Amino acid sequence: MNLDKSQKDDNINKRISLITGNPKKAIRSLAMPMIISMLLMMAYNLADSIWVAGLGSNALAALGFITPVFMIIVGIGNGLGAGATSLIARCIGAENKKGADNAAIHSLIMTLIVAAVLTIAILISLPEILTVMGAGESLSLAVQYGQIVFGGLIFLILSSVASGILRAEGDVKRATYAMAATAILNIILDPIFIYSRGMGVAGAAWATVISSSVSSALIIYWLVLKRDTYVSLSMEDFKTNFRVIKDILGVGMPASAEFLIMSILGIILNIILVTTGGTDAVAVYTAGWRVVNIAMIPAIGIGTAAITVAGAAYGAKKYGNVSTALNYSVKLGISIAAVTSIITYVFAPNISGIFAYSSQSAFLAPSIASFLQVMCLFYIIVPLGITASSIFQAMGKGTTSLILTIIREVAFISVFAYLFAFVLGIGSQGVWWGIVVGGACGCILAYIWAHTYVNRLKRNYNGEKSTDRRFKLETKTKTPRVPQKE
Known part of the structure; x- marks a missing residue:
């Protein structure tokens, strides 16, 4: 048990030493896993389009009309993730462990609030949004796809923000593993749900939600249950601080x-x-x-x-x-x-x-x-x-x-x-x-x-x-x- 704890501490110290040491070495070490994970995500988005294209032009158009709204959600998740990464990294550099912990907890609570508000707002107004965008004949398919994807919106945002927390302490490999799991699982589930189970565009939507939920579950397991990260997510250490919120949103x-x-x-x-x-x-x-x-x-x-x-x-x-x-x-x-x-x-x-x-x-x-x-x-x-x-x-x-x-x-x-x-x-x-x-x-x-x-x-x-x-x-x-x- 002590050996296991000692190994965990050693891994944490190596990551912190990496990001606070030689900048050139750190950038090389952190960038490559990120590049690989983004290439996988690109492949996953391309695979979605390829599999759905087999259902016909209306199905493909339905994805096209959902994509702008989807990208806005991805942008919000990436933005909150960047805010968390920036503040936590600055706290680590300043050797402010409590500040890093508090910033991580704030970012996750903010994620839950933002996701809840956006989920309700989008699900209520989705048909009107798509109509204004000119969905036309593909409206029903776009609504069907969008209601499932945006019903699981929490996982889309949570995985981005939680990955940002890991990246802040130099743990890019596990953030990459989570993103890779999302991409690979989605590519596998797409043909099964769309064609084998005959679910059509709804199958593509469920594949996206399930793969995103697995990614989120992995990172939350590492952060909350396994507890082998630099930041600690204990509510005992949480103190509401509007300056922290301002820094993340800034x-x-x-x-x-x-x-x-x-x-x-x-x-x-x-x-x-x-x-x-x-x-x-x-x-x-x-x-x-x-x-x-x-x-x-x-x-x-x-x-x-x-x-x-x-x-x-x-x-x-x-x-x-x-x-x-x-x-x-x-x-x-x-x-x-x-x-x-x-x-x-x-x-x-x-x-x-x-x-x-x-x-x-x-x-x-x-x-x-x-x-x-x-x-x-x-x-x-x-x-x-x-x-x-x-x-x-x-x-x-x-x-x-x-x-x-x-x-x-x-x-x-x-x-x-x-x-x-x-x-x-x-x-x-x-x-x-x-x-x-x-x-x-x-x-x-x-x-x-x-x-x-x-x-x-x-x-x-x-x-x-x-x-x-x-x-x-x-x-x-x-x-x-x-x-x-x-």
């Missing part, structure tokens, strides 16, 4: 809002594309952007790791490590992106064939290939923006991260897309170049902003320490005044 709400901003950008780009090239241009963008999303996963995984590492460094006031985390994450992300870019450029015609294998869509292949060969340039600048946003989230500056996203997505990408498409008359290809040029401007600005902010922190802190050292030295060496005899 990162969580802006991070969630970033998903909404990206959705708005997608709508804007679709409108420009329909105007300049019709539905074919939208189809090219939709297919090609799936490849771009996969290519961005390494940068996102590295950025997620940087939240933990930079958060711990910021909490410990090791601003030099924050700077190292920023610069190393950017270099690592760009290095991987350069390789991905070359591969995509060379094999773009082959990749485009995946989305244009039927006789009805074969004519889109050259356009998809051209889109991907332009987007190769976008891959390389993405790590600058993602890492900068992650560093600000790590320091609890969620609003700054949101502002940078708004500037990049709305002020730069949408404006440049409009200018190239209409003012310069390039048409739908102008939208592609608008994404590249606007994204470059936004990402470079974000990196400069983050780099300048962190450097200012370092200078100010070093200046304060220098002043303190001079004061202490002067106090020690100052000759005491000897009172004169009268």
Whole structure:
């Protein structure tokens, strides 16, 4: 028993030493499991679409109409998870164990409250929401699918937030295991429920809910029952603290809002594309952007790791490590992106064939290939923006991260897309170049902003320490005044 406890303590100490030690080593160690888990989740989403597509166009459309609402929920879960990760990591860096425990408990209680409110609100208004979105003939199937998925909404949000708690203390492997379990189980259950049991779209929904519940149960078991984590979830240590709530939401709400901003950008780009090239241009963008999303996963995984590492460094006031985390994450992300870019450029015609294998869509292949060969340039600048946003989230500056996203997505990408498409008359290809040029401007600005902010922190802190050292030295060496005899 003592040996088991000693082993648990040793594992915890190794994880804490990792995230508070060499930032480069920590980012490499934490990023790879995150990248793998996100690739698995991407495969799970793709598998959902493939299996449901066999039920017909209305069933596939039903998933399409539910997806925007689903992504908002995922965004809220990821946002609360980022808020929990940031605050707990800062507490760990500051060696504030009670603060980390309290932050973890607050984040889970907030998850339960948010999930309950959203579940009731969405289930009541779902038919109206889908009608406004234009579900039409697929309305009944969309409602059927949505009522099951959003009935289990608690598991979608809880798994994200609980994973964030594990990531905060460097336990990325088990967070990855939970996400992998969700993806693999969903891929297995989809054909069984949809076809073998004849449940149709309802089967796909139940597969999603069950797989998410298993992921949540695994993490709660590790946190509450097995108790081999740094944070302790004991209500005896819980003290309601509105500052903790504010800190979590200060990162969580802006991070969630970033998903909404990206959705708005997608709508804007679709409108420009329909105007300049019709539905074919939208189809090219939709297919090609799936490849771009996969290519961005390494940068996102590295950025997620940087939240933990930079958060711990910021909490410990090791601003030099924050700077190292920023610069190393950017270099690592760009290095991987350069390789991905070359591969995509060379094999773009082959990749485009995946989305244009039927006789009805074969004519889109050259356009998809051209889109991907332009987007190769976008891959390389993405790590600058993602890492900068992650560093600000790590320091609890969620609003700054949101502002940078708004500037990049709305002020730069949408404006440049409009200018190239209409003012310069390039048409739908102008939208592609608008994404590249606007994204470059936004990402470079974000990196400069983050780099300048962190450097200012370092200078100010070093200046304060220098002043303190001079004061202490002067106090020690100052000759005491000897009172004169009268």
